[in-house]
Amino acid sequence: MKAIVCTKYGSPDVLQLQEVEKPTPKDDEVLIKIHAASINSRDWRMMRANPFFIRLVPGGFLQPKNKILGGDVAGRVESVGRYVKQFKQGNEVFGYLPSATGRGTFAEYVCADENAITLKPANPSFEQAAAVPVAGLTALQGLRDKGSIQPGQKVLINGASGGVGTFAVQIAKAFGAEVTAVCSARNLDMARSIGADHVIDYTREDFTRNGQRYDLILAANGHHPISDYLRALSPDGIYVVAGGSMLQLFQAALQGRRNSKAGSQKTYVISLTQSQKDLIFMKELLETGKVVPVIDGCYPLSKTAEAFRYFEKVHARGKVVITMETS
Structure with a gap:
């Protein structure tokens, strides 16, 4: 699969589009074909190793331990582990993966614990859903x-x-x-x-x-x-x-x-706590129109470095979203 790999700490120039191995879900995980992800400050901090102690926890002293950044995700379930009960193939889902999981979403596929995601709200697009979680x-x-x-x-x-x-x-x-x-x-x-x-x-x-x-x-x-x-x-x-x-x-x-x-x-x-219950709460706000994501711009996966340059130089209005060309 294609993924954006953070080869070392530094400017957006360290982000490279590469072919990497497609992940296989564990028994309690789902494999998501990603349609959209979005950039958050934590991704910028991991890329820049700012502050420095990120090199110690959770990251990798000389180079990033998790080389694929990104936490927000919206996509479609491609396959499920045998113990997964909440989802089935074809479900549209959204959620986020904490950096501690070692899984990044600036890629075509990602595996996620079933409790890290929920069904995508019906009306918003994948891009809008990906802007929400973090x-x-x-x-x-x-x-x-x-x-x-x-x-x-x-x-x-x-x-x-x-x-x-x-x-x-x-x-x-x-x-x-x-x-x-x-x-x-x-x-x-x-x-x-x-x-x-x-x-x-x-x-x-x-x-x-x-x-x-x-x-x-x-x-x-x-x-x-x-x-x-x-x-x-x-x-x-x-x-x-x-x-x-x-x-x-x-x-x-x-x-x-x-x-x-x-x-x-x-x-x-505030220190963000992963919560499927809160994702469901946000899903309801989105479906009723009480919350509408504000998106400053969408960039294809191949232009992720450009998206980061925009993110760090401009006070973005709302979120900057990464989309998969194959979607």
């Missing part, structure tokens, strides 16, 4: 599990135009929140179109200093110090970190421990 579940678990989101709350999404942010705006609206989206001027109309009640152009207004207070803030980037976010929170508000530099994530984790001891404000760092 970013959508990060937003869902950040808002619901860490943020304890409730109807009527004032929720702010910082970085609302990116992969996690576009899902977070829509999921927060699905939970009945009043949503403020923070993004650049070129994305304000897009943020309104996906349901934001209020929009803030961060180049013209600093939401941490305008006097507004929010019950829940989810930050999909790290543009502000933690103290700024806490200033914009209500006295018993929750700040959830879903992106940013490793230093900022570490600082947020330390701040969370201090806050839990010192006062009512809470700070959490």
Whole structure:
């Protein structure tokens, strides 16, 4: 099969289209013919070995241990192991594979545990379904599990135009929140179109200093110090970190421990948990139209390096998707 192989750590130039052995599913796995995958920050970090400790866990000191990147997947079941109960040949499925599995989805085929996937929603395309798992579940678990989101709350999404942010705006609206989206001027109309009640152009207004207070803030980037976010929170508000530099994530984790001891404000760092139940929840939101994936662009598998160049140089609007030419 064809696959994008990460030959060593470095720029997108290290990504090469190669012929590799087609995988064979184990007894509890399914073999998926991939129709689409999508790029996430974790893929960029693995390619770049950024931060450096990725070379130690989970990756391979001198070169990547898992040479095929990609976690999001949407495709069709080609065959199943003898113990698989949930799926059969021909089922359209979507899901994601954690990097610890050693399986990558920038390829024509991949094997997956049956609990890592679920049936693809009926209406969205394979490309739209592939955009959902990592970013959508990060937003869902950040808002619901860490943020304890409730109807009527004032929720702010910082970085609302990116992969996690576009899902977070829509999921927060699905939970009945009043949503403020923070993004650049070129994305304000897009943020309104996906349901934001209020929009803030961060180049013209600093939401941490305008006097507004929010019950829940989810930050999909790290543009502000933690103290700024806490200033914009209500006295018993929750700040959830879903992106940013490793230093900022570490600082947020330390701040969370201090806050839990010192006062009512809470700070959490979201670490994505694989959950078939949450995939099914996202599937229902997609089928009812409460969530519509925002896709910045689609690139064929052979142009994956070009897709990564775009991903790392441009603030992508939503997700960047990789498609299989043979699909």
